Amino acid sequence: MPPRAPPETRGGGAGGGGGARGGGRGGPRGGPPPRGGPRGGPPQGGPVGGRVSAPTGPSALPGSHVQAIGVKRPGYGTAGRAVTVYSNFFRTSLPESVIHHYDVIFPDEKALPARLNMELIHHLQTIDAVDVFTPRAVYDGRKNLFAARELPLGPQNSQQFDVCLSDDPNRGSPGENTSGRGPKVYKIRLTKVATINPEVLQRFINGQQSHDNSVLTALTALNVVVRMEPTMKYPFNVRSFFTNRETKDIGSGLVLWRGYFQSVRPAIGQLLINVDISTGTMYKPGPLMDLCLEFFGRPGQHSLLSPRNGMPDRERIRLQRFITGIRIRTTHAGENRAPRVVKKLSSAGAADLSFTLRDGTSKTVAQYFQTILNRPLRFPNNLCVEVGSGALLPLELCTVPEGQIMRKQVPPEKTKDVLDFATKRPADRLASITNGLAVLEYGQSEYVRQFGMHVEDAAGPLTVKARVLQPPKLKYGPGSAQPTITPANGAWNMIDKRFFKPAAIEKWIVVIYERQQRFTQQSAQDMVDGMLRSFKDVGIRVTDERPAVTWQNGQGRIADQLRAAGSDPKSKLRPQLIVVVLPENGNDIYTAVKHFGDVTVGVATQCLKSQKCFRAKPQYYANVCLKINVKLGGINTIPDPQSVTILTDPRHPTIVMGADVIHPAPGSDGRPSFTALVGNVDSDSAKYIAVSRVQASRVEIIEDLRDMARNVLSMYMKYRQFAEKKTGNPAPARLIFYRDGVSEGQFKQVLDSELQALKDACADLKINPKITIIIVAKRHHVRFFPTGSGPQEQDKSGNCLAGTVVDQVVAHPTEFDWYLQSHGGLLGTSRPAHYNVLYDENAFSADGLQSLSFALCHVYARSTRSVSIPAPVYYADIVCSRAKNHYDPQGAVDFSETATQLDSGQADGTLEAYKRGFKPVHANMASVMYFS
Structure with missing residues (x-):
């Protein structure tokens, strides 16, 4: 028998199959795949024949009886200049006949990888029970199987099958079947759960049917139909x-592959398929030892993988984290052997690992394989992998089959390579998508044909009516050459403009963490002079023209160094601003600086990269001033009150909030999620404050929202009362809440939980603003492309113009939603933001909310460009990302990349530790935009 790891280090579970390989999120509205309607019974949704006629086209609105999760569409926008754009959608017909829905259960198994499940069902349909599956059914790799005709499963509509993937009784590595056990047999039970009538989908896209479980199940079924053919042929990842x-080797053992995303989506009066390109990060195929050495960037240096030759344990664990879950084949066992899954790496080499044979004698792994191979191992001191069954295999005998997706975070130093590969100019992306139809082969798919669907891919991408909105006018301060400006395609500049409300600096200091030989006295003086000139240009008043400059060692205690640099025995003034010059890779120093300034002492800090300061142009310091001004309590620019009346109507004072949650990276179990709420305090929606919290890992709903909202609302009322000296009631009359990052399957939870939290916060303060909740989504695959090449059609990057809004044709059949591309393109193809209105006591019109959202994309203080999502949401995202700065860098909380695997009990205890260690921002910072 092959060598096995000692029992205390062995994990259970059968090998094979690789990691979980997707399994559908239950159609485009997310959530788990539906379990169907009534078990068995008549078809849902009435008779198959006789389509319900309903008004379609741009003027159609949902029927009065139709229920929506969010707000039903009240109408369509009309503002702006009409244009026509291409979209990455293709029309498809609905199936003509009913679809039969079956539950797939593996009675003896825990959850198996989706790829293995697919193989088992394929084997069942093509070899074990061909007569039952004619024509073949489609399967999502998890629980759902859909058939175009009823399967003959007997009177109970349920049947169990035995499936064995191997026809070879001797499969396995040498001696593995000495126990007499044959190859593994899997039990699969199919049970009919529902009959789906596509009629419900026809009614839904015509706005005559509520979005219910039957619609969800029908959409899931059609998504499984169009994905079945490619998932049988190619590596897949849920919907791509x-x-x-088309591939690109990016080193470190990784290769990028071009992928295709597809999703069946209901639209206004029609069913569409959304097709996009995507990127898969794959393990490089070939010998496993070569992959390991490439990971370290040391190809050919085989002795690196030998603990006996000094391989550090730290490096072994780093490599183990990289290759855990990868499927391998062994060169000595032949190609018929099923791939095995790597569970971990051994801590010693093959010559130093012993195991006991059945006869009681002991052998090393190297000796065992010398007997099997009739030759010694080439690298007996190198590591072994332990696979799922517990067997130990020398690295040199393992190969990595092609096409395995790496499901871990891409190393930070490879992010640029991934972006370069994924980024395509709009015309190129549209061409890639159209070419992808040849790979998707809808017309050739037996599954698409037998379900009676016809995809109009020959007609090309769908053209859509869009509008380009007018940007808001922006106001700058007195002394500006142009006090009011109109952005052109999402951009403007600061030349000859002064901030609307500039800050004042009485004392500031400069601390440099670069070697003085490299960043000299002259470099420092040039930087100070450049900043002083920019301060003057934008209107920031500086009393202290000769700030103290010190050089420090980044290995020391940063907080003590900054404290010492800021204490001046000759002056009672403490610095209002600390400018810190960072070396290359100064992330740890940055975190310590931010903790010191934002949390410990409450002083504004501005970090600069040293290489950016060498001979920096005035534009660079002007951009730095955008950040410094708001950190010191100033306001850079405001939207002109005439151009955004929703925000500036004095009879309806409005608070705009942005909220977000950020989750730990894959594999970082036990780490918490961070939440943020940002809201304006001023009447112009330009000055924002933020609060953030820690909560249980990967929980999307914001747990402390009531307390956070109460905090922001109180600050809003105080600012109006004391800073703006408003008389009368300081409470807002309207509360507009933009929520980022919620999938469509969680809309109901937001309404049930977060809306109530906002109402409770208002009740605590005895105020009663009318609430509007809008979800902003960026993680989707909808893209728009200009149809013409003139400046009225596209910008310099080839993208649609900033302000392009689409709320017809490809929008939701019943809900109040739209797509808005609010920013000018720079690289690649711009992604529009998708807005869904979940709740609206203010009864805003489509034009009102679309122009409001576009205006809020222009008040992002850190740039002179409009951004892709409203500023408060963007700020909330930044505050979440910076939450780790709230922990003491010298404390016990560790944010390095050591992935921890914790059970729920440990995780609960760790969460309490994370909550205890999380410090709120200093009182001085709570009322300014410290996060800018």
Whole structure:
């Protein structure tokens, strides 16, 4: 028998299959795949024949009886200049006949990888029970199987099958079947759960049917139908699959593959397929030892993988984290052997690992394989991998099959390579999508044909009516050459403009963490002079023209160094601003600086990268001033009150909030999620404050929202009362809440939980603003492309113009939603933001909310460009990302990349530790935009 790891280090579970390989999120509205309607019974949704006629086209609105999760569409926008754009959607017909829905259960198994499940069902349909599956059914890799005709499963509509993937009784590595056990047999039970009538989908897209479980199940079924063919042929990842037609080797053992995303989506009066390109990160195929050495960037240096030759344990664990879950084949066992899954790396080499044979004698792994191979191992001192069954295999005998997706975070130093590969100019992206139809082969798919669907891919991408909105006018301060400006395609500049409300600096200091030989006295003086000139240009008043400059060692205690640099025995003034010059890779120093300034002492800090300061142009310091001004309590620019009346109507004072949650990276179990709430305090929606919290890992709903909202609302009322000296009631009359990052399957939870939290916060303060909740989504695959090449059609990057809004044709059949591309393109194809109105006591019109959202994309203080989502949401995202700065860098909380695997009990205890260690921002910072 092959060598096995000692029992205390062995994990259970059968090998094979690789990691979980997707499994559908239950159609485009997310959530788990639906379990169908009534078990068995008549078809849902009435008779198959006789389509319900309903008004379609741009003027159609949902029927009065139709229920929506969010707000039903009240109408369509009309503002702006009409244009026509291409979209990455293709029309498809609905199936003509009912679809039969079956539950798939593996009675003896825990959850198996989706790829293995697919193989088992394929084997069942093509070899074990061909007569039952004619024509073949489609399967999502998890629980759902859909058939175009009823399967003959007997009177109970349920049947159990035995499936064995191997026809070879001797499969396995040498001696593995000495126990007499044959190959593994899997039990699969199919049970009919529902009959789906596509009629419900027809009614839904015509706005005559509520979005209920039957609609969700029907959409899931059609998504499984269009994905079945490619998932049988290619590596896949939930809704994308990848081919090796276009690849890029990025080193570290990784290769990028071009992929294709597809999703069946209901639209206004029609059913569409959304097709996009995507990127898959794959393990490089070939010998496993080569992959390991590439990971370290040391190809060919085989002795690096030998603990006996000094391989550090730290490096072994780093490598183990990289290759855990990868499927391998062994060169000595032949190609018929099923791939095995790597569980971990051994801590010693093959010559130093012993195991006991059945006869009681002991052998090393190297000796065992010398007997099997009739030759010694080439690298007996190198590591072994332990696979799922517990067997130990020398690295040199393992190979990595092609097309395995790496489901871990891409190393930070490879992010640029991934972006370069994924980024395509709009015309190129649209061409790639159209070419992808040849890979998708809808017309050739037996599954698409047998379900009676016809995809109009020959007609090309769908053209859509869009509008380009007018940007808001922006106001700058007195002394500006142009006090009011109109952005052109999402951009403007600061030349000859002064901030609307500039800050004042009485004392500031400069601390440099770069070597003085490199960043000299002259470099420092040039930087100070450049900043002083920019301060003057934008209107920031500086009393202290000769700030103290010190050089420090980044290995020391940063907080003590900054405290010492800021204490001046000759002056009672403490610095209002600390400018810190960072070396290359100064992330740890940055975190310590931010903790010191934002949390410990409450002083504004501005970090600069040293290489950016060498001979920096005035534009660079002007951009730095944008950040410094708001950190010191100033306001850079405001939207002109005439151009955004919703925000500036004095009879309806309005608070705009942005909220977000950020989750730990994959594999970082036990780490918490961070939440943020940002809200304006001024009447112009330009000055924002933020609060953030820690909560249980990967929980999307904001747990402390009531307390956070009460905090922000109180600050809003105080600012109006004391800073703006408003008389009368300081409470807001309207509360507009933009929520980022919620999938469509969680809309109901936001309404049930977060809306109530906002109402409770208002009740605590005895105020009663009318609430509007809007979800902003960026993680989707909808793209728009200009149809013409003139400046009225596209910008310099080839993208649609900033302000392009689409709320017809490809929008939701019943809900109040729209797509808005609010920023000018720079690289690649711009992604529009998708807005869904979940709740609206203010009864805003489509034009009102679309122009408001576009205006809020222009008040982002850190740039002179409009951004892709409203500023408060963007700020909330930044505050979440910076939450780790709230922990003491010298404390016990560790944010390094050591992935911890914790059970729920440990995780609860760790969460309490994370909550205890999380410090709120200093009182001085709570009322300014410290996060800018």
